[in-house]
Amino acid sequence: MTLGRPIRTAALLAGIPLAAALLTAAPAGAHGSMGEPISRVAACYQEGPENPQSDVCKRLVEQNGTQPLYDWHEVNIANADGRHREIIPDGQLCSAGRAKYSALDTPGAWHTTTLPTSGTHTFAYTAAVPHRGYFELYVTKDGWDQSKRPGWGDLEPEPFLRVDRPRVRNGMYHLTGELPQGKSGQHLIYAIWQRTDSPEAFYSCSDVDFGGTGASAAAFEATEEDYGDAAEHAAHGGHGADANAEAGADDGGDAALVSASEGSAADAGASAPDTGHGTHAAHAAAAGPSDGSVVTGLFLTAFAVMAAAAAYLGVRRRRGTTGEHRAR
Structure with a gap:
């Protein structure tokens, strides 16, 4: 026979x-952004790319188009390799120096999350595709407010929190640690997610009010549809997209808090290339550990x-x- x-x-x-598992596990170009406190790009996406409500989000769409909001999870640099201060121009932190997201750097009344002035806090970072790496969270120096473009000189020199290889639970990285000491009022938290299995890094800006009593912005927890919106919109010729090649691979690990003095960025320098990263389908098989994941x-x-x-x-x-x- x-x-x-x-x-x-x-x-x-x-x-x-x-x-099917590989394709679903790794939506093209889908990675993540800070969900709590909500990042600027996620907050505007949550308003609705086609019908933004706030002045800052309307201005973003006018300046950059709607595609950056559908691609809220792609504020990245493919070849960062820890050289964040060297390759991201001063005053362009929130966009990572990419023209596609340039409106994220502009001053304005961005959605703001109220935080306590001290104590332990768990930050939540959305993650469509887990990657081996570490997170560093920086906070602005005293005196910064939303009337200013965030620059490297506006950040405290060391991260107040660093988390190595956190686990993904239900599509979120949970980053737990102490809030920065002595902060009150309006500030910005700058999150860097640096992969260690690739030079690629991701960036986000979250506006916060330490000790504030006003209304707090809603947290953002992405669904599969939120990641799928980008591919669907791009297929229909979405607006404002830049020409970026996309790269990536996946893994996770055990969470550990380490000294904030480790892994500080290099000195400020040259402008960042407006590049993204490559295909992710081949990397989904290595994605790891991800509890409660589809x-x-x-x-x-x-x-x-x-x-x-x-x-x-x-x-x-x-x-x-x-x-x-x-x-x-």
Whole structure:
């Protein structure tokens, strides 16, 4: 008996769900942004790219188009490799020096999250695709307010929180640590997510009010639809997109808080290239640990079908052998 056809059929059956798992696990270009306190780009996306409500978000769409909001999870530099101060121009921190997101740097009444003045706090960072790396959170010096463009000189020299290889739980990185000491009133938290399996890094700006009593901006927790919006909108010729090649790979690990003095950025320097990163489908298989993720279910399904395919081959082989014996 010839087994070529059943082998090809079994391989195809096993490959379909695995391919689906890879594609679903890694939406093209989808990574993340600070969800609590909500980042500037996520807050404008949450308002609605096609119908922004606040003046700052309306200005963003007028200046950059709607595509940056659909791509809220892609404020990145492909070749950062820890050289953040060297490659991001002063005054362009929130956009990471990318023209596509330039309106994020402009002064204005951005959505603001109220935070306590002291104590332990858990920050939440949305993550469509987990990557091995670390997070550093910086806060502005006293005297900064939203009438100023955030510059490197406006940040405290060291991060007040660093978290290495946090785990992803339900699509979120949870970064727990002490709030910066002695801060009150209007400030900005600058988050850097530096991958260690790639030179790629991601950036976000979150406006906060330490000890504030006013209304606090709603946190942002992305759904699968929020990541899918970008691909769907780009397929229909979304506005304001820049020409970026996209790169990436995935992994996670155990969370650990380490000294804030580690991994400080280099001196300020040259302008940042307006580049993104490359395809992510091939990297989803290495994504790790991700609790409560749809990815787990997809891979389990894929492996189950592969096992069924193997069993199918075994049955066909036995039947073929039996048929040969009967023929004799």
